[in-house]
Amino acid sequence: MKLSKPQQVISNDSTRFRIIVAGRRFGKTMLAINELAKHCVKPKQRVLALYSTFGQARNTIWPDLLDKLYDKNWIKKVNQSELTITLKNDSKIFVKSADNREALRGSRYDFIVLDECADLHKDVWTTICRPMLADSGGHAMFIGTPKGKGNWFYDLFVKSGAEQEWNSHSYTTLAGGWVTVEEIESARRDLDEREFKQEFEAEFQDYSGVIYFSFSEDNIQPNTFPVEQLRTLHIGMDFNNSPMSAVMGYMNGNKLNIVDEIEIYQSNTYEMIQEIKRRYPNKNYVCYPDSSGSFKSTNSNVSDHTILANNGFKLVVGKTNPSVIDRINAVNSLLCNANGERNLLIDPKCKKTRECLIKHTYKPGTRQPHKEGNTDFSHMNDSLGYLVWQNFGIKRDLGKGYGHTRRSL
Numbered sequence: 001m002k003l004s005k006p007q008q009v010i011s012n013d014s015t016r017f018r019i020i021v022a023g024r025r026f027g028k029t030m031l032a033i034n035e036l037a038k039h040c041v042k043p044k045q046r047v048l049a050l051y052s053t054f055g056q057a058r059n060t061i062w063p064d065l066l067d068k069l070y071d072k073n074w075i076k077k078v079n080q081s082e083l084t085i086t087l088k089n090d091s092k093i094f095v096k097s098a099d100n101r102e103a104l105r106g107s108r109y110d111f112i113v114l115d116e117c118a119d120l121h122k123d124v125w126t127t128i129c130r131p132m133l134a135d136s137g138g139h140a141m142f143i144g145t146p147k148g149k150g151n152w153f154y155d156l157f158v159k160s161g162a163e164q165e166w167n168s169h170s171y172t173t174l175a176g177g178w179v180t181v182e183e184i185e186s187a188r189r190d191l192d193e194r195e196f197k198q199e200f201e202a203e204f205q206d207y208s209g210v211i212y213f214s215f216s217e218d219n220i221q222p223n224t225f226p227v228e229q230l231r232t233l234h235i236g237m238d239f240n241n242s243p244m245s246a247v248m249g250y251m252n253g254n255k256l257n258i259v260d261e262i263e264i265y266q267s268n269t270y271e272m273i274q275e276i277k278r279r280y281p282n283k284n285y286v287c288y289p290d291s292s293g294s295f296k297s298t299n300s301n302v303s304d305h306t307i308l309a310n311n312g313f314k315l316v317v318g319k320t321n322p323s324v325i326d327r328i329n330a331v332n333s334l335l336c337n338a339n340g341e342r343n344l345l346i347d348p349k350c351k352k353t354r355e356c357l358i359k360h361t362y363k364p365g366t367r368q369p370h371k372e373g374n375t376d377f378s379h380m381n382d383s384l385g386y387l388v389w390q391n392f393g394i395k396r397d398l399g400k401g402y403g404h405t406r407r408s409l
């Protein structure tokens with residue numbers, strides 16, 4: 001494998017502990033393969049590539065690693081179930097996951113790669129990997145895409161600047177040379193600014209404070225389309241008992257117009273349906289509910305989903321909810337993408353929705369939204385989030401391309 005220029009720069013760096021912060025599809029994992037193989041030129045080496053889960057290990061590095069070693073004709077034996085490879089010179093390559101910590105402990109390694117570092121727990125390095133390198137004086141390489149400043153990968157990156165045996169390298173996706181400018185431009189349209197900077201420009205973003213930072217008063221625009229003429233009404237719904245909430249709107253090309261909101265206290269799904277039908281009779285109702293509504297009901301023996309379906313609502317919902325972060329990202333990028341385009345327009349009468357978008361914050365130092373007491377501005381945003389994610393959310397595919405698909409109706 002011929003390395004790209006930046007991959008070569010990193011590979012030439014002989015510092016004991018190297019940190020590589022780079023955008024998606026920069027070529028981090030391919031570089032990891034190169035470095036694992038390089039360390040195995042010497043006989044009887046033990047090298048390890050570590051992932052947060054077994055699935056990630058098997059899907060991310062394993063096939064390409066095998067290909068590369070078969071090409072070189074180095075392989076003596078492969079254990080497919082344990083993801084280990086013994087080479088002809090008796091060096092061994094282990095691909096493991098940190099979710100089975102006990103199985104990791106105790107071994108000596110000459111070189112360890114921690115891939116997609118931000119997904120690993122910080123103890124994995126300090127309490128497990130670092131001791132495994134002590135006897136051998138072994139090296140380590142930390143690679144990943146940033147995941148906010150609250151993540152240990154950021155601390156490691158910052159610390160590396162001040163420590164003797166450490167060095168760091170940072171590159172954008174574009175600098176890697178494997179993703180076209182067109183694909184990067186497409187990502188810029190799909191992602192909000194903060195996410196784009198993080199995923200493609202490898203900048204650590206600060207996620208403290210307001211969640212919907214993309215929102216501005218420019219998102220508030222009076223709806224001009226006569227709602228009586230709408231055939232289909234799209235409804236995002238959250239089943240809290242108090243308040244039960246819903247936002248309603250329509251699709252207009254790649255835009256979503258929210259025309260109305262409902263918030264009812266001490267209520268139930270029947271009342272919500274009645275209210276929607278009273279305000280907007282004789283529509284096709286397409287509802288995007290909280291997925292947990294399939295097994296419990298706010299106020300009945302029948303599930304909320306069944307009640308909605310029995311009342312003629314078409315449900316668009318998965319078995320589980322999208323991750324909170326994915327849902328928030330989808331709303332932020334629709335509010336304003338990295339190109340500055342606002343594709344989520346909200347009628348001024350949706351005062352609660354506006355307030356929730358403005359006031360909802362993360363708990364300090366985390367990416368956990370506040371959800372309690374008088375800082376709970378989650379309910380309208382949850383309703384909106386289900387609707388937005390199902391139609392505009394990005395499903396990441398860590399396999400090919402930079403990897404995203406949009407769902408649409």
Ligand SMILES: Nc1ncnc2c1ncn2[C@@H]1O[C@H](COP(=O)(O)OP(=O)(O)O)[C@@H](O)[C@H]1O
Nearest residue numbers: 001002003004024025026027028029030031178
């Ligand atoms: N040195 C290389 N030679 C050939 N192709 C490469 C090389 N480095 C990266 N690539 C290509 O770029 C894609 C993304 O690389 P990968 O290492 O998976 O990126 P990352 O881990 O940074 O997301 C690979 O699937 C491969 O097609």
Ligand SMILES: [Mg+2]
Nearest residue numbers: 028029030060
């Ligand atoms: Mg990778």
